[in-house]
Amino acid sequence: MNLTRIAVTGAGGYIGRHIVAQLAGRAVSMSRHRERTTGEWAKFDLSDPSPELPGGIHAVIHLAADIRFELTSDQELANLRGLIAACEKRGARLVYVSSQSAKHPLGEYGKRKAAAEKLVLDARGIVVRPGLVVGGRRSKGLAAQLVALSRMPILPDLGPRAQVQPIHVDVLSAALVKTAEAGSSGVIELAGKAMTLRQLIAQFGESLRGGAPVFVRMPAGLVEYFCGKAQRGMRASLRQMLNLNLIEDDLSSMGLSHVDLRALAFPSSRPLRRSLASEALALLKQVGCARPPIGLLTRYVRAIEQDDRPAPVDRRPLRRIGPAAIFARRQHSDLDELRRRMDLAFALFEFTPQGAQAGMRFRNVSWLGAMLRLAALAPAAVLDVLCVASSSRKVK
């Protein structure tokens, strides 16, 4: 019988509870106040300048994280240093649960995780990077919402072509316990086979109710109109899905990665350039250029890199309020930068032979023929106009 005692921070959380259950009496929950935890508890204040581990601890699984950004980055790192010092003092092994986003740190979350990983590895600790954690009764956040959505008979197919690498919470907890018992310093990636969100929802549907939802393509603007301001329930989940798209920072903080093979083919190893290239792909598609040549991507990236502080732009509003509403917007708002970048993508595409051809027709056609061609575009135009109208009502 293994008698290793393992301390867990964040034991009251989604993963923490599973680990405590798995350890069956060998776990010591550590927190500032006793709350929501079962089994043995020890007081441990991360913000204490020199905290002490309780006696007889062989390893610490560090799950607690400031996901609401209540602490500054420096404070959070200082807390971690305190924990590392406490572990070194007792010779306890430290298992730090990081995130996939630390791989290509772009956003605040990813940067914090990357800095924290470095501290842990320097102190010969272990870093674990889980994918999207699913399963269990109390799954939270994105996974729970995907489960809720999987119960629907019909769902809008909204993209995103984002990919997830799901891992079951039981598998993750078991792996973390094993690592804590006998791991050696390094980075461990705990992520399953990559699949799209749509595939994952379908899997949930099949395993939970024996059938996957039917996916129907429809414009995001309409879905958003339907969702309104719902705070909970299916409509809120759908809205969350709408907001989920495309921004690498956010995706990676949830264990997602946006995979576009052409962006990966972009000849640069710099993460900023790669993410700008995938931005270029997305925006060029919005302006009618489905297959941009690599030169066009390069041109876009270079143009953005001339900015004082080049950074990817938040593209989520493209799905939230639609490209029409953004491009037609006159008022100043936080969407200006996105509009400017669409404008840039449009201008760059327009000034290629391909773009010029897309916009010109020299052949005369009959009046009726022209009317039919326009009539065929009418439904899409009406949808766009509705999106513009509904967004200008919402954003004054």
Place this chain on the structure above:
Amino acid sequence: MSIDISAQVVVIGSGPAAVMAAKPMLDAGLDVLMLEAGDWTSPDFPSDSWTNFRLQSKQQWPLLGSRRGWPSVAEARSPKFGVPWVHQLVGTSGDALAFQGRDFGGTPLATVGGLSAAWGAGLGLFDHHDLADWPIDISDLLDSYRAIADRIGASGTWVDTHAPAPSTLKAHPGLHPSAMHILGRTKPRRGFTLSPALNAVLNEDKEGRRSCDQGGSCLYGCPREAIWSAAYEVRALKQHPRFRLVTGVRADRLERQHNGWNVGCHDGKRIRTRYVICAAGAIGSSRLVLPAIPGAPQRVRLLSSPAAAFALLIPSRLGAGWQRRFFGLAQLQVQQAIGANDYVFGNIFCGEGVPMRFLASMAPVSPKLALRIFRDLVPATLFGNVFFDGRHSDHTLTVLPSGRVEVSGGHASTVAGALNVAAKNLRKNFGRLGAILLPMKPVLAAPGSDLHYAGSIPMSSVAAPGKTDRWGAPFGAPDLIVVDGSVLTSLPPKGHTFTIMANAHRMASYWAGRWALASHEIMKSKS
């Protein structure tokens, strides 16, 4: 105090007013030094026809310039300002000229040729109604109008009841089928005039410049130099032995000296001159002149023409294909009464030469869809802008103690009503010609973004500091004249560049003889 250069006459600026004022000075035998803050700029435009270039060249991106300094396309409402390099020039000049706008998109242009580097080449003829408040009469301008039209080469319709067109006037270089369609149906109608636009464009070769061949790159520039620019005049003036041009030097101060002025420049240089002709544009000239006049206010009104863009869809032309060759500047000019004593004036363009991104930004659909819609609509659509009288603006120009100049304010409250009436009247009148006016609710361009502003140091019959007399001389500041848009007493809706040029020519012709005589007498007394 060191004097780095001296000259008999310093002309500040190299735009349309500057070149029109410089010529009479040289003719009268005076030495002229022209100061330009910017440098020679010329857009890279194709020598092939625009359409062929667009369909074939893989080297089109240089036309876009650098992204730095692009104002957003949605802030510009004139097709001309859908052109990126114009954007860029506008976007980078303000800082170079110590200018800041608050909610004002206009800016002086730091380039040889000044505003004519970016203009649509439309020539607006003022009439006696337009000059109602001015201390001059239309007959004072007519000779200058005609002389300048001869000199720069003009084509189109001379809509003027006061005097016949100059004999050198040529026909419009190329009307688009859609323009001909509505023009062919036009009947005389009270308060509504539609005619082929009068442009400073050659329809016959002239002095090294070649006539328009409908190449279509007009909004970007003309490889044949058919579109007049003050830069061509500067080039010609440079051949004159008594003319000097200094570029890249910004005049910052005018200091009154005994018998003349010192011009202080941004690089610390001082230029000693007997006479100063200020032609730096309404903003640039105000910045120099207001501090130099004893007792003049440093906060003055700036007139600015509100503008709105519209499109005319001609349903019966649907199905027509794009024109491969076309004239890309104003096809037609329209004047529409909007009240007993008020009207709007507009220019109408064909869509072939207008950047698609500009068109797309006007449609409430996604850019991708706009591209497909306009592909079919452009040959059956005309695009226009209308300008309102400057009285519908409420802008203040302030010369700050730091020497910078700031423009703030916005449209006057009267403009919303004027816009509604204009849209209603135009919709009705174009409807009769088989064209649908779009959009249903026209929106005003950002104030100043169409560069129609003037009147900060207006000509006045009443002597007061901050005004000039009918010859452009500010009251209280001798040996100095202001010849650009600053001195316009009012700002009618018509394009005002032609009038600024005519007025500069008129004023400079008046002073040239007097100054030459005075200089001659000084020389005589010295000897």
